[in-house]
Amino acid sequence: MTATERVYAHIRDQILAGTLRPGARLGEAGIAADLGVSRTPVREALRKLSADGYTDLRPHAGAAVRLWDPAEVRSSFAIRADIEGQAAARTAQTITAGQLAAMEQLCARMEAPGAVAQRSELNRELHQTILRISGLxxxxxxxxxxxxxxxxxLTFHSFSNAQAExxxxxHRMLLxxxxxxxxxYAQAVMRTHILTAAAVLDDVSRSRG
Amino acid sequence: MTATERVYAHIRDQILAGTLRPGARLGEAGIAADLGVSRTPVREALRKLSADGYTDLRPHAGAAVRLWDPAEVRSSFAIRADIEGQAAARTAQTITAGQLAAMEQLCARMEAPGAVAQRSELNRELHQTILRISGLxxxxxxxxxxxxxxxxxLTFHSFSNAQAExxxxxHRMLLxxxxxxxxxYAQAVMRTHILTAAAVLDDVSRSRG
DNA sequence: GGCGCGATATTTGTATGCAACTGGGGAGGA
DNA sequence: TCCTCCCCAGTTGCATACAAATATCGCGCC
Incomplete structure (x- = not known):
């Protein structure tokens, strides 16, 4: 693993964990000193973070953690509903028995008691599998x-049991x-699945302020 | 304008123009010498080109112009139809008179005789405007x-007059x-507009090879 | 006291040199 | 003859040094 990748992962994880709040400036020298590398890999990591949407980057002005206002997050769900909905439709047409079995295993692991910590990761894997099979x-x-x-x-909100169920x-309907x-049917379920997450998030946000 | 941006634009234009064919290796030293800059801005430009999908980049192995197989290009149209279709729908709900007038000017310039060379750029601008107004x-x-x-x-195929019309x-229906x-209606027109381009491209490809 | 302007300090952008890794070619062995 | 391993050339990755641009702070002016 290269130094650039380590720096990238480090900063991204800090952003996802909330340690680095939106708007926080990311000075190259500081990060380099913290991680014991030179500014070169830090620069490359910051460029990639920016390309992936985590940070804003202005020439000669440096990088800052990007602020996502609620409307933008909401719009990201809307787009995902479109894209993943279409992917689900295509997957339904081309899926093999083996791929189906693998996804059922994923679901089972996700539903197992005590899998709370891994839910997010397993969920990500399930969606990624569907997208890959779709061929898009x-x-x-x-x-x-x-x-x-x-x-x-989402990190800052925890979902209820009912929502997890x-x-x-x-997911079972999807399978x-x-x-x-x-x-x-696959497309409809996927769209609802994603738009439900958006709605729940919205609902919680409103009730909190 | 920074050296990195110049290098990025230079390589991208060469790829778009077909001078650099898919699979062509992009050595840092060679590009740096050609453009009279050091390897540093070249590296950053190559990273950005990779993030934008123009090149493949493997650690320690360098960059190469990415090969897009027809199925992948086709799938990109399918996704654009979804995304831009939704954007058009939202734009229809929020557009102002001023924005509408600006887009009509764009259309007029595109339709002007002798604007062939700028068609692509103007078309890009029109779509971008709609996406921006949509708020997505x-x-x-x-x-x-x-x-x-x-x-x-698309660069390698020229569209017929009928297709341009x-x-x-x-675009006029969209406005x-x-x-x-x-x-x-806006969503339907936009979807058709984009899927038509995909279909025409597909049609031409089949008849040629 | 507020505002504009400019010098300075800090930060980013670029160049260069060295270290580390990859890929290919050749020698040795099965 | 073919496979494997190793070495070396060439390329990429990283560190350091310098140049250029920006933002901040203080001063003078209004």
Whole structure:
């Protein structure tokens, strides 16, 4: 693993964890000193973070953690609903028995008691699998990027048991749609699945302020 | 303008013009010598080109012009149809008279005789304007990126007069949809507009090879 | 006291040199 | 003859030094 990748992962994780708040300036020299590397890999990491939407980067003015206002996060869900909905439809048409079995295992692991810590990661893997099977090469890159951005706000809210169960149920319906190769149904379920997350997030935000 | 930006633009233009063919290796030292800069800005430009999808980049192995197979290009249109379709719907709901007038000017310039050379650029500007008005912040970045990728293949095909006129007509219908604030109609027109480009491209490819 | 302007200090952008890794070609062995 | 391993050339990755641009702070002016 290169130094650039280490720096990238370090900063991204700090942003996702909330240690680095939106608007925080990211000085090259400071980061370099903290991680014991030179400014060169730090610069490259900052460029990539910017390309991936985590930071803003202005020439001669440096990088800062990007601020995502609620409307922007909301819009990212809307786009994901479109993209992943279409991906689900295509997946329903081309999925193999082996791929289906693998996804059922993923679901089972996610539903296991005590898997709370890994839910997020497993959920990510499930969605990524569907995107990959769909054959929409760009969709995978774009949707996963948007999903990560959404995580920036989701991290601060914990979902209720009922919401987790509903999410698991969505996944099961999705697998059923794949099993019976119903593209329309798969698309509808996926759209609802994602838009539900957006709505819940919105609902919670409003009730809190 | 920084040296990095100059290098980026130079390489991108060469890729778009076809001077640099897919698979061509991009050595840092060679490019640096050609443009009279050091390897540092060249490295940064190559990273950005990779992030934008123009090149492949493997650690310790360098950059090469990315090869887009037809299926991938096709899928990029499918996703753009989703994203820009939704953007058009939202734009129809929020557009102001001033924005509408500006877009009508764009259309007029595009339709002017002798504007062939600028058609591509003006078309890009029109789509970008719609995406920006829609308020779907991510949509603008993603869709424009995908549009540039599509250009990689489109450059080698020239569209017929009939196709250009059809495209102009689509744009006019789009403006009409905005004028009467019909979101559904705007979405349908935009979807058709983009999927038509995909279909034409596909059609031409099949008949040639 | 507020505002504009300019020098300075800090930060980013670029160049250069060295270290580390990759890929290919050749020698040795099966 | 083919496979494997190793060495070396060439390229990329990283560190350091210097140049250029920006933002801040203080001074003078209004």
């Amino acid at each position: 090469v760009h969709a995978e890159r774009i949707a996963m990027q948007l999903a990560d951005i959404a995580l920036l706000t 509903r999410s698991d149920s969505d 059923m749609a794949f099993r019976i190769r119903d593209a329309d | 912040v991510h949509a603008e970045r993603i869709a424009m990126q995908l549009a540039d990728i599509a250009l990689l293949t 059809r495209s102009d007509s689509d 009409m949809a905005f004028r009467i604030r019909d979101a559904d």
